[in-house]
Amino acid sequence: MAHGDRRLKLVLPGGSGHLGRLLAEHFATNGHDVVVVGRGEGGPLPTGARFVPWSGRWSERSPSEDPSEDPGEDPREEWAREIDGADAVINLAGRSVDCRYDKTNLEEMLSSRIDSTVAVGRAIEAAGSPPPVWLQMSTATIYAHDPPVPQDEATGAIGGGEPTAPAYWRFSVRIAEAWERALRDAKTPSTRRVAMRTAVVMSGSPGGAYAILRRLARVGLGGTIGDGSMYMSWIHEVDFVRAIERLLEDDAMEGVVNLAAPEPVPQRSFMRALRRSLGAPLGLPQPRWLVELGARLLGTDSELVLKSRRVVPGRLAEAGFEFRYPRWDEAARALASG
Numbered sequence: 001m002a003h004g005d006r007r008l009k010l011v012l013p014g015g016s017g018h019l020g021r022l023l024a025e026h027f028a029t030n031g032h033d034v035v036v037v038g039r040g041e042g043g044p045l046p047t048g049a050r051f052v053p054w055s056g057r058w059s060e061r062s063p064s065e066d067p068s069e070d071p072g073e074d075p076r077e078e079w080a081r082e083i084d085g086a087d088a089v090i091n092l093a094g095r096s097v098d099c100r101y102d103k104t105n106l107e108e109m110l111s112s113r114i115d116s117t118v119a120v121g122r123a124i125e126a127a128g129s130p131p132p133v134w135l136q137m138s139t140a141t142i143y144a145h146d147p148p149v150p151q152d153e154a155t156g157a158i159g160g161g162e163p164t165a166p167a168y169w170r171f172s173v174r175i176a177e178a179w180e181r182a183l184r185d186a187k188t189p190s191t192r193r194v195a196m197r198t199a200v201v202m203s204g205s206p207g208g209a210y211a212i213l214r215r216l217a218r219v220g221l222g223g224t225i226g227d228g229s230m231y232m233s234w235i236h237e238v239d240f241v242r243a244i245e246r247l248l249e250d251d252a253m254e255g256v257v258n259l260a261a262p263e264p265v266p267q268r269s270f271m272r273a274l275r276r277s278l279g280a281p282l283g284l285p286q287p288r289w290l291v292e293l294g295a296r297l298l299g300t301d302s303e304l305v306l307k308s309r310r311v312v313p314g315r316l317a318e319a320g321f322e323f324r325y326p327r328w329d330e331a332a333r334a335l336a337s338g
Contacts, residue, residue, distance in 0.1 A: 007031055007032055007033060008027070008032045008033065008087040008088065008248075009032070009033040009035070009085070009086045009087050009088075010023075010027055010032055010033070010034050010035070010086065010087060010088050010089075010090060011035045011037060011079075011082050011083050011086045011088070011089045011090070011131070012024060012034065012035065012036050012037060012089075012090050012091075012092060013037040013038075013054065013056075013079070013089065013090075013091045013092065013093045013116060013119075013120055014037070014038060014056075014091060014092035014093025014094060014116065014137070015034075015036035015037060015038060015090070015092055016036055016038030016039070016040075016043060016051070017038075017092060017096075017207075018201075018203070018205065018207040018208045019092055019137075019201060019240075020036060020038070020092050021043075021205070022201075022203060022205060022237060022240070022241065023090065023092075023241065023244060024036055024045060024046060024049045025046045026241050027049075028045075028046040028047060028048035028049040029046060029047075029048070031048065032048070033048065034046075034048060034049035034050070035049070035050055035051075035052055035079075035082045035086075036049055036050070036051050036052070037051075037052050037053075037054050037079045037082070037093075038051065038053065038054070039053065039054070039055070039056065040053070052078050052079045052082055053078075053079070054077065054079040054119075056093055056112060056115055056116045056119065057115045057116070057118075057119050058080075058115075058118060058119035058122040058123070059077060076123070076126060079123070080119075080122075080123035080126065080127075083120070083123045083124060083127055083130075083131060084123075084126075084127035084128055084129055084130075085127070085128075085129045085131075086131045087131060087132065087133075088131050088132065088133045088134070088135065088248055089120055089124065089131050089133075089134045089135070090135045090137075090244065091116065091117065091120045091134070091135070091136050091137060092137045093112065093113070093116035093117075093137075094109065094112050094113040094116065094137065094179075095108045095109045095112040095113075097109060097172070097301075097304065098300050098304070099299065099300060099301065100296070100299055100300065100301055101168060101171065101172070101301045101303065106171050106175070109172075109175055110174075110175045110178060113175065113178070113179040113182070114178055114179065114182050117136060117179060117182040117183055117186070118182055118186070120134065120136075120186075121182070121183070121185075121186030121187065121188055122186075124186070124188045124191050125186070125187050125188055130188060130190055130191050131191055132190075132191060132192060133191065133192045133193075133194070133247075133248055134183075134186075134188065134191050134192070134193045134194070135194050135196055135244065135247055135248070136179075136180075136183045136193065136194065136195050136196065137196055137198060138176060138179055138180055138183075138195040138196055138197045138198065138256075139172075139176050139179075139197060139198060140197050140198060140199045140233050140258065140259075140260055140309050140311040141159075141172050141173065141176055141307065141309065142158055142159065142173055142176035142177065142180075142197060143156045143157065143158065143159055143197075143309065143310075143311055144156075144157040144158065144159035144160075144162050145159055145162050145164060145165040145169065145307050145308050146162065146164050146165070146230065146308040147308070147310050149310075150264065150310050150311070150312040151258075151310055151311050151312065152258060152311075152312050152313070152314030152315075153197070153255075153256045153257065153258055153314050153315050154314055156258075156311070158173065158177070159173045160173040160174065165307070166303075169303050169307060172303065180195045180256070183195055192251060192253075192254050193254065193255075194247050194253055194254060194255065194256075194257055195255065195256045195257070196244075196247070196257055196259050197256060197257065197258045197259065197260075197311070198235070198240075198259040198260070199233035199234050199235050199258075199259060199260035199261070199264075199309065199311055200232070200233065200234045200235070201234075201235055201236075201237055201240045202234050202235065202236050202237060202331060202335060203237035203240075203335075204237070204335050204338045205237070210335055213271075213274060214274070214278060214335075214336075217271070217274050217275050217278050217280045217283065218278060218280055220280070220282045220283065220284055221283070221284055221286070222271045222274055222275050222280060222283040223271060223282075223283030223284045223285040223286060224267065224268040224271065224283070224285045224286070225267055225271075225285075225286050225288070225291055225305055225306070226267075226286075226287065226288045226291070226306065227268075228266055228267045228268025228269075228271075229266050229267070229268070229308070230266065230267050230306060230307065230308035230309075231264045231265065231266055231267070231308045231309055231310035232264060232265060232266070232267055232270045232309065233260045233261070233264040233309040233310065233311040233312075234260070234261055234264070234270075234328065234331070235259055235260050235261050236261065236323075236324065236325035236331040236334070236335070238324050238325065239261065239323050239324055239325055240259060242321075242324070243259050243313075243316060243321065246316070246319070246321055250319060252319070253315070253319065256315075257313075257315050257316065258311050258312065258313045258314060258315065258316070259313065259316075260311040260312060260313050261313070261323060261325065261326055261327075261328070261331070262312055262313055262317065262323060262326050263326055263327050263328065264309065264310045264311060264312065265328050267305075269328075270328055271283055273328050273329040273332045274332050276329075276332075277329070277332035277333045277335070277336040278336050288302075288306070291305060291306065
């Protein structure tokens, strides 16, 4: 979907979160029509972006039983009508993973992803002029824990049964698999679909993972976790946005695509580079039991920091995509000075 200087209409379900705001700011600032679809009232938006509410599910209103009362009523909700005629949909919707992985939260994580993906698929199916491309958020967590080699789209092992991982970690992999299956099952034959297996996006904006890690490092808690051997996959915000642009433009990009920098690093090296970029010499080590306790007290889950993610962007590399920040030490310095 090459666009050159053409103004695009982009619909962002789930776009009121951290990554949605990042994309809305970028595309609206560059003159595109951005529709942020989300729950509630929506927060402040950049000039050129507007907010449309939704429930995160597909719901067709029943037209009036007497057509003479409202002969022109469209049974689709407003957000679904926005998709009709749009140039692209970028679906980011899904409950935050920053929570305890108990039964209730896991069910909400699953249902929010499946329901929203099905809803977007149904809206595209019902559109008279369906968008040419649908970029669907997925996660790098789908790959196996502690792999011996980097994981790309072609050869990466899907996780869930590794003996070195706690059994309950399988649920996050199952959620990711179901999420992508909902995308594959959508009946949208004229729309190119991409499942974006996204690593942690490192952004200087408030609310993201980098802000949390920076705060921990500055108070001396940015040290090695356990033995520090687990790999961390990441992508700088600039490259995340540039990769999204490439996926919108490149008609050859379809199916699964990893959005991750080409050089994942062990946790100990990751935090060392972060501390150096911030001028924070001290980083207290944290044994695994302390991480488990801290996660419980903070209402989050230790899998987010203990699972080894060693993901590389095979398809982007094959397509000639050049990362501005391929190395974490360079990216950390840029974020610290931003």
